[in-house]
Amino acid sequence: MSAPATTQAPKSGRVLPPPVMGQEVVLIAVIAALWILLTIFTPAFLSAGSIQQLLWRLAPIGIMAVGMTMIIVTAGIDISVAAILMVCSVVMAKLIAEGGWGFWTAVPVAILIGGLLGSFNGVLIAYGRVPAMIITFGTANIFQYIGLKVFNSQTVNGLPASRDVLGPGAGGRTFGVSHAFMIMLVLVVLAGFYLRHFPGGRHFYAIGGNSGAAALAGVNVRRRIFITYVITGLLVGLAASVTIAGGTSTLDQNVGKGQELATIAAVVIGGTSVLGGRGSVLGAVLGALLVQTVSTGVTQLGWPSQLSNLFVGIFIIIAVGADLIREHRRRSHA
Amino acid sequence: MSARIAPTTKPPTPSTSAEAGDGQQGFGSRLVQTLLTNRVALLVILLVVVVALLMGLDQAGYLSAAYSPDYMSAALINLVPLAMLALAEMVVIISGGGGIDLSLGSIVSLVGMGFGFMYGIWGWPLALSIVLAVVAGALLGAVNGVLIARFGFPPLIATLATYYGYWSLALVSNNQKPISSPPIQDLYGLSKAVEIPLIGQQLPLLPKGIVIFLLPTVVIVGLLLAKMTYGRRLYAIGTNDVAGAWSGVDVVRTRAMSYVISGAIAGLVAVVNVSQFASARPDAGTSGNGMALPAITIAVLGGVAVTGGAGRTSGVVLATLLVVWLNAGILLAFSGNTGSQVELLALGLILVGSALLNTFTARKYSGAR
Numbered sequence: 001m002s003a004p005a006t007t008q009a010p011k012s013g014r015v016l017p018p019p020v021m022g023q024e025v026v027l028i029a030v031i032a033a034l035w036i037l038l039t040i041f042t043p044a045f046l047s048a049g050s051i052q053q054l055l056w057r058l059a060p061i062g063i064m065a066v067g068m069t070m071i072i073v074t075a076g077i078d079i080s081v082a083a084i085l086m087v088c089s090v091v092m093a094k095l096i097a098e099g100g101w102g103f104w105t106a107v108p109v110a111i112l113i114g115g116l117l118g119s120f121n122g123v124l125i126a127y128g129r130v131p132a133m134i135i136t137f138g139t140a141n142i143f144q145y146i147g148l149k150v151f152n153s154q155t156v157n158g159l160p161a162s163r164d165v166l167g168p169g170a171g172g173r174t175f176g177v178s179h180a181f182m183i184m185l186v187l188v189v190l191a192g193f194y195l196r197h198f199p200g201g202r203h204f205y206a207i208g209g210n211s212g213a214a215a216l217a218g219v220n221v222r223r224r225i226f227i228t229y230v231i232t233g234l235l236v237g238l239a240a241s242v243t244i245a246g247g248t249s250t251l252d253q254n255v256g257k258g259q260e261l262a263t264i265a266a267v268v269i270g271g272t273s274v275l276g277g278r279g280s281v282l283g284a285v286l287g288a289l290l291v292q293t294v295s296t297g298v299t300q301l302g303w304p305s306q307l308s309n310l311f312v313g314i315f316i317i318i319a320v321g322a323d324l325i326r327e328h329r330r331r332s333h334a
Numbered sequence: 335m336s337a338r339i340a341p342t343t344k345p346p347t348p349s350t351s352a353e354a355g356d357g358q359q360g361f362g363s364r365l366v367q368t369l370l371t372n373r374v375a376l377l378v379i380l381l382v383v384v385v386a387l388l389m390g391l392d393q394a395g396y397l398s399a400a401y402s403p404d405y406m407s408a409a410l411i412n413l414v415p416l417a418m419l420a421l422a423e424m425v426v427i428i429s430g431g432g433g434i435d436l437s438l439g440s441i442v443s444l445v446g447m448g449f450g451f452m453y454g455i456w457g458w459p460l461a462l463s464i465v466l467a468v469v470a471g472a473l474l475g476a477v478n479g480v481l482i483a484r485f486g487f488p489p490l491i492a493t494l495a496t497y498y499g500y501w502s503l504a505l506v507s508n509n510q511k512p513i514s515s516p517p518i519q520d521l522y523g524l525s526k527a528v529e530i531p532l533i534g535q536q537l538p539l540l541p542k543g544i545v546i547f548l549l550p551t552v553v554i555v556g557l558l559l560a561k562m563t564y565g566r567r568l569y570a571i572g573t574n575d576v577a578g579a580w581s582g583v584d585v586v587r588t589r590a591m592s593y594v595i596s597g598a599i600a601g602l603v604a605v606v607n608v609s610q611f612a613s614a615r616p617d618a619g620t621s622g623n624g625m626a627l628p629a630i631t632i633a634v635l636g637g638v639a640v641t642g643g644a645g646r647t648s649g650v651v652l653a654t655l656l657v658v659w660l661n662a663g664i665l666l667a668f669s670g671n672t673g674s675q676v677e678l679l680a681l682g683l684i685l686v687g688s689a690l691l692n693t694f695t696a697r698k699y700s701g702a703r
Contacts, residue, residue: 077490079627130689131640133434133490137627138689141682145675153671261436261494274432274488306505313499317481320491 022326023271027286027319034293042300050296052178056168056246058285058292059180060085060239064259065266065284066184066191067232072267073195074225075208075276076125076132081236081263083143084117085256088240090147093156093251096244103165103245110244111237117143118233122226140260148253156251159244166245180242184285187235192281204228208276265312266291269319290315370695373637377652384656388663397666407538409662411610414543415442415603417654419629420636421555422596422603424650426489427633428559429592430572430642431482436493438600438626440500441474442619445604447504450513450614457517468601474500475597479590497626504616514613521609547606551599556647558595568592573643631681632657635688639696657681 038045064081071078088110095101095109121139125132166180173179195201203224206214215221243255269287272279294315295308369376385406392401399405419438426433445467453463474496481492559565567588571578579585603625608614619625636653638645660680665673 124686124690128690128693130686130693134630134634134640134689135686137631138682138685140627141631141678141685143682145679145682148671148675148678261497264490265494265498268491268494274490304506304509306502306510309498309502310506313495313497313502316491316495316498317487320487320495321485324486 023319023323024280024283024286026322027270027283027290030315031286031290031293034290034297038293038297038300042297044300045297050300052173053168054292054296055181056178057296058288059178059184060242061259061262061266061288061291062184062285063187063235063239063242064232064263065270065288066187066281067228067235068263068267069270069272069279069281069284070191070195070204070228071132071232072264072272072274073204073208073276073279074228075211075274076225076228077136077264077274078118078121078229078232079133079136079260080117080121080140080143081232082256082258082260083140083147084114084233084236085240085243085259086147086253087117087143087150088114088237089244089251089255090150090156092240092244093159094150096160097156097158103241107238107241110240111234114233114235114237114240115230116233118229118231118236119226121233122229125229126222126226151253155253157249159247159249159251161249164245166242168246180245183238183242188281188285195281200224205277208273208278210277262291263288265316269316271319271323273323287319290319370691370698373649374646374652377636377649377656381652381656381659384660384663388659388667391663391667397663398669399666401663401666402538404538405666406659406662407540409658410544411541412661413654413658414541414548415606415610415625416628416632416658417548417651418551418599418603418606419625420632420650420654421551421647422599423626423629423633424636424638424645424647425555425559425568425592425599426596427630427638427640428568428572428642428645429589430575431589432489433482433572433589433592433642434489434493434630434640435475435478435593435596436490436626437474437478437496437500438596438603438629439619439624440497440504441471441597441600442604442607442625443504443616444474444500444507445471445601446608446614446618447507447513447616449605449608450508450515450518453521454513454515454518454614464602464605467605468598471601471604472594472598475593475595475600476590478597479593482593483586483588483590501620504620508616510616512613512615518608518614519612522612543606543610547602551602552647552651555595555599559647564588564591569643628657628681631685634692635684637692639692657684 035046044050064085068078068081091113092106092110095106096103117139121132121136124130124135124139128135166183168178168180174182195204203214203219206217206219207221207224211221240256244251247255266288267279267284268274269290270280270283270285271287272283291312294311295305298308298311299305369379388397388401391397419442422438423435426435448470449463449467452458452466453460458466478489478492478496481487481496482489559568567578567583570581570583571585571588575585575589578588600619604618607618611618615621632653633645633650634640635657636645636650638650661677664676664680667673668676
């Protein structure tokens with residue numbers, strides 16, 4: 001409906017929305033405007049070091065946002081990602097610092113643990129048929145307990161420096177681009193392509209739009225929902241690896257705090273509807289980029305860093321408000 | 335729809351199995367049904383079991399201190415803010431449309447700082463400061479209400495945004511420093527435990543906050559929901575806002591008002607929090623897991639359906655009591671950090687369990703009451 005009649009109408013009757021939709025265009029414009037303003041007002045912003053840091057910091061949130069987008073597209077939500085991130089990080093840190101494991105052998109373990117915890121959520125939500133928000137509030141507490149148990153009431157010390165490959169430093173870059181950022185980019189392209197062009201991806205949208213109708217159309221609704229939580233868990237494990245790689249030699253119990261809401265904020269700023277059925281991975285990453293730009297900008301302008309959260313809140317309102325207005329217009333034209 | 339195919343004037347029977355004849359239905363299954371559909375009955379029994387269990391552990395010598403009435407009464411100081419915020423969450427969840435308020439903890443932080451300035455630094459009268467704190471909470475809640483009810487923001491998103499915004503403002507307001515000037519420190523008197531007059535000699539000391547803050551809130555929210563027009567409208571739009579609108583309810587206003595009410599309660603909780611810790615802290619409602627998540631947990635445990643339109647004051651208060659006394663026992667049963675960790679585990683298991691129970695009840699008996 002909203003797609004303008006382009007040169008040739010698809011004969012097959014399949015209509016995909018354009019790859020870059022209204023919300024992404026708005027976000028790209030806003031981010032571009034912010035970057036220009038920040039370049040004018042703070043000379044440090046557009047330096048290579050600053051941008052490289054920004055892209056590296058984008059990676060963990062962006063990676064988690066890929067999974068969270070899938071969940072929210074199916075009209076679910078996962079509040080427990082911060083707790084999963086904490087469990088994966090602490091297990092990984094313990095294996096490396098105290099078990100003498102190499103960084104790369106610990107990464108698959110972190111990813112597997114993430115997938116395991118995610119499947120725990122998935123089973124309860126898909127097969128126990130309980131509201132996702134409530135369940136993940138609950139499992140977040142349980143996962144936090146597990147994480148704190150592994151921490152055993154003290155920080156993990158003595159992480160060796162052999163984890164630079166995913167870190168923010170010079171060892172973590174090829175041709176000046178952070179490896180973590182590249183991994184995120186690959187995931188975004190893969191997930192975006194899957195969601196747009198594969199039946200399985202379209203099923204997520206169908207479930208979010210109307211799960212009853214999707215089931216009648218032959219979608220295995222429960223299994224598809226289950227899978228979104230497992231994928232998110234796996235991705236959180238990967239994000240934990242990036243977090244560990246970028247941290248200091250000490251890991252404390254605050255790891256992951258607030259990341260669940262930051263991830264959700266990125267996804268909704270990106271135009272994904274929490275009511276399900278609409279949204280894109282590209283938007284989510286742009287949302288995460290906007291949030292990172294704001295927090296970097298606030299710091300570099302010399303404002304109190306706590307102020308950046310105020311702007312995050314304001315951008316959520318603006319982004320979702322713009323989306324609501326467009327949706328309203330679309331409906332009144334139809 | 336069911337009204338069309340069932341033209342009977344008889345009141346609806348609780349379930350289809352009851353129609354099969356009361357004689358065939360055993361006492362056991364009727365008991366199970368009562369417990370599952372009547373959340374208050376279930377909570378009372380759970381409460382008795384938990385307290386009995388903990389007292390038993392105490393007798394057997396497993397606890398590090400006596401789980402006595404005195405201890406239980408002292409633990410009630412934690413009941414005050416928790417129960418009030420759970421009631422606030424209940425009101426917005428009942429309003430339906432995915433109602434939830436993530437910003438409550440941030441409102442507590444921000445209003446607490448405002449109260450700290452008014453009473454602790456500018457030296458305004460206490461009563462005026464408390465009233466203004468409640469008004470400020472209501473205004474912050476009104477922002478949520480307008481965004482959600484008037485402009486159609488999903489509640490999760492709107493309150494996520496204000497959670498970030500208010501949190502940030504609270505931190506910036508006094509440069510991240512708490513306010514604990516002498517008037518604020520003296521406020522501890524508002525929360526300390528006192529003897530109940532007339533009958534108090536034999537009874538344990540009761541935290542004052544129960545009477546000053548919690549009781550009025552419970553009574554007002556209870557009456558508002560159960561006895562007043564506003565409450566009936568709220569349940570109506572929470573169950574089905576289209577039907578509510580067609581029967582003449584101003585959906586926008588009623589729903590927005592629920593966020594104003596929850597904000598006002600959070601404003602009062604800010605005062606409770608400042609007095610309890612004798613300090614206005616900028617991260618009072620957001621440190622750790624924050625205050626909103628436990629409040630939502632307790633509301634759900636108390637039988638509030640996240641789909642809206644169902645939930646009772648008594649259930650929420652009982653659920654808070656259960657959590658507070660259970661936590662108090664856990665702190666005695668596990669030493670040091672383990673205690674607070676087990677609290678997390680218990681809260682998580684309770685929440686998952688009660689959500690599964692709610693779903694099961696809804697499917698088997700079409701909903702808890």
